[in-house]
Amino acid sequence: MNITKIALRNICRNWHRTLVTTLAMGFAGLIMILFASLMQGMLQASERNAVTMDLGDMQVHAKGFRDDPDLYNRIKQPEALVEKIEQAGFHAAPRLYSFGLAASGSASSGVQMRGLDILAEQEVTQIHRHLMAGAWLDNIDPNGVVIGKRLAKTLGIQVGGELIFVGQSADGSIANELYHVRGILKSVGDNTDRAGLFMVESAFRDLFVLPEGSHEIAVMRTDRSKNLEKAKEKIVAMAEGYEVLDWRQLRPVVARILDLADTQLIIMIVITYIAVAMLVLNAMLMGVFERIREFGIMKAIGVKPFQLIIMIYVETLIQTMLASLIALAFGVGGATHLQQNGIDLSDMMSGASFGGVAIDPIWRAQLTVESVLTPILFLFIMSMISVLYPAIKAAMIQPMNAIHFQ
Amino acid sequence: MPNHTIVQIEHVTKTYLQGKVEVHAVKDLTLEIPNGDFSALCGPSGSGKTTVLNMIGGLDIPTQGKVVLEGHDLSTLSRAALSTLRRDRIGFVFQAYNLIPVMTAYENAEFVLKLQGVNNREIQDRVMKILKEVGLEALAHRRPDEMSGGQQQRVAITRAIATHPAIVLADEPTANVDSQTAESLLDLMQELNEEEGVTFLFSTHDPRVMDRARRLIRLHDGQLEKDEVRD
Numbered sequence: 001m002n003i004t005k006i007a008l009r010n011i012c013r014n015w016h017r018t019l020v021t022t023l024a025m026g027f028a029g030l031i032m033i034l035f036a037s038l039m040q041g042m043l044q045a046s047e048r049n050a051v052t053m054d055l056g057d058m059q060v061h062a063k064g065f066r067d068d069p070d071l072y073n074r075i076k077q078p079e080a081l082v083e084k085i086e087q088a089g090f091h092a093a094p095r096l097y098s099f100g101l102a103a104s105g106s107a108s109s110g111v112q113m114r115g116l117d118i119l120a121e122q123e124v125t126q127i128h129r130h131l132m133a134g135a136w137l138d139n140i141d142p143n144g145v146v147i148g149k150r151l152a153k154t155l156g157i158q159v160g161g162e163l164i165f166v167g168q169s170a171d172g173s174i175a176n177e178l179y180h181v182r183g184i185l186k187s188v189g190d191n192t193d194r195a196g197l198f199m200v201e202s203a204f205r206d207l208f209v210l211p212e213g214s215h216e217i218a219v220m221r222t223d224r225s226k227n228l229e230k231a232k233e234k235i236v237a238m239a240e241g242y243e244v245l246d247w248r249q250l251r252p253v254v255a256r257i258l259d260l261a262d263t264q265l266i267i268m269i270v271i272t273y274i275a276v277a278m279l280v281l282n283a284m285l286m287g288v289f290e291r292i293r294e295f296g297i298m299k300a301i302g303v304k305p306f307q308l309i310i311m312i313y314v315e316t317l318i319q320t321m322l323a324s325l326i327a328l329a330f331g332v333g334g335a336t337h338l339q340q341n342g343i344d345l346s347d348m349m350s351g352a353s354f355g356g357v358a359i360d361p362i363w364r365a366q367l368t369v370e371s372v373l374t375p376i377l378f379l380f381i382m383s384m385i386s387v388l389y390p391a392i393k394a395a396m397i398q399p400m401n402a403i404h405f406q
Numbered sequence: 407m408p409n410h411t412i413v414q415i416e417h418v419t420k421t422y423l424q425g426k427v428e429v430h431a432v433k434d435l436t437l438e439i440p441n442g443d444f445s446a447l448c449g450p451s452g453s454g455k456t457t458v459l460n461m462i463g464g465l466d467i468p469t470q471g472k473v474v475l476e477g478h479d480l481s482t483l484s485r486a487a488l489s490t491l492r493r494d495r496i497g498f499v500f501q502a503y504n505l506i507p508v509m510t511a512y513e514n515a516e517f518v519l520k521l522q523g524v525n526n527r528e529i530q531d532r533v534m535k536i537l538k539e540v541g542l543e544a545l546a547h548r549r550p551d552e553m554s555g556g557q558q559q560r561v562a563i564t565r566a567i568a569t570h571p572a573i574v575l576a577d578e579p580t581a582n583v584d585s586q587t588a589e590s591l592l593d594l595m596q597e598l599n600e601e602e603g604v605t606f607l608f609s610t611h612d613p614r615v616m617d618r619a620r621r622l623i624r625l626h627d628g629q630l631e632k633d634e635v636r637d
Contacts (some may be wrong), residue, residue: 009508302493
């Protein structure tokens, strides 16, 4: 009769206790899988909103532009640099920026105008797919603009509505034009939501009398799994005389939060599992005290201390495996449901952001190998740690005292 | 040491502390148990019978003196070595049967043989043969709680002798069974002694066991009172 068989029978002996312990362990595992998946979902959505909706992996600017976004401080001959960057295996999109006032009816608001090369932009970001209503920019409709959701609210405007822009052109004249709203974006980030007004590059250049140059070149790696630092070094070498910053430098708060996410997850897991460990410790200690006499007999007939430790560990291992199956079945099932349907927090979190990056009001889980395996791995580690004391206690039992234990 | 001696007890004293009071369970005891013996340690409660048995079985160590089992001074052996010695050379039969409750009769006996590393075929042959001898062949797959006290004690005897031990130490083996069962258990152990040559050492104050023993070692207050060999 092998140790696994004995362990199996032992855990079936007091099945009420086994059931409660296993269910508690399984429930903790399930909660942690859901929590980890929701965290992953939130973080990936945040990174997506920051990088693939707005920043790109890196940005090239004329020196000083970020501190003082002056219409005249531009990247000279951006076409040549974009071509160079693309030849090096990256996607690149030139952008133009300016500021002014938009008005619709009696409402008005300060806006940040962005002129985009829409073909290049859709290689770099996914913002063209992030529309709440209407359609994305089109070169055949130069007077059609796309605006942020909060700006639309401020101006009280909807798709098809008209707005007037007033600003200053590069030649000192008044930049003034009537536009119609083609589309309204979903939440991207504070700035874009509140003041973002997107138009095609040609319309921007006409409005601001800006025939050449760009304010920004957004760059995206073709393979995002490749090292960002090394990619940046390549762009820095190509964009001599300009400032190159990666998205982590552009959104340091978001980068730090994402960096800390794994640590936060592990802290949460450890806190939750400490409670589980107490339960396992208590259950196994009760199991050991109930069986002191039996362990004494086993030792008397020649079972070695380490064999008793192995037996108790196998009992816990079986329970942890059962708990893991419960956690996997319900956790993965629940996380898949939350990945597809999400939790609608629109009432509470509409327009919420952190580090300037929008938080999606539909909080979706993201099921990854990591979000499943980390909670399961920690469940095993904590169970194995918590059973150490009962196992050693069983192993150290003096057979003579144990046999006469009442 | 002569070849036929299995156990040598040399000037063994065992002292316990009961609170702050020293209790001398065994005082300067010297004994030899030869191979094939069928002996009984007897005497009133507290005379030191079980303590002597525990020391021979390596479950307890003497305060003074030494216990030698098949040439091994038990006080010099490590815990692991004592476990191995108990597993391979000593069979235990306890008053309260002390079977492992989650195992069947067969598995209780099989368990020790598995620990010894005996192969499955050999285990099956050996265990089933003994279970047949003790009249439990039909109950091989019952668990202890499905058997009577006498049947459980038979399983304990099966477990004790299945490993071919040098000696079987039986602590009050008839204390918890009725007279008829006690007689049948004694018949069985006597038969194993006479036919298989298994050495038995009992601790008892049951007259039925004493009647059957070929040697009576009487203890009183931890000291040897009388060592009587009978024909």
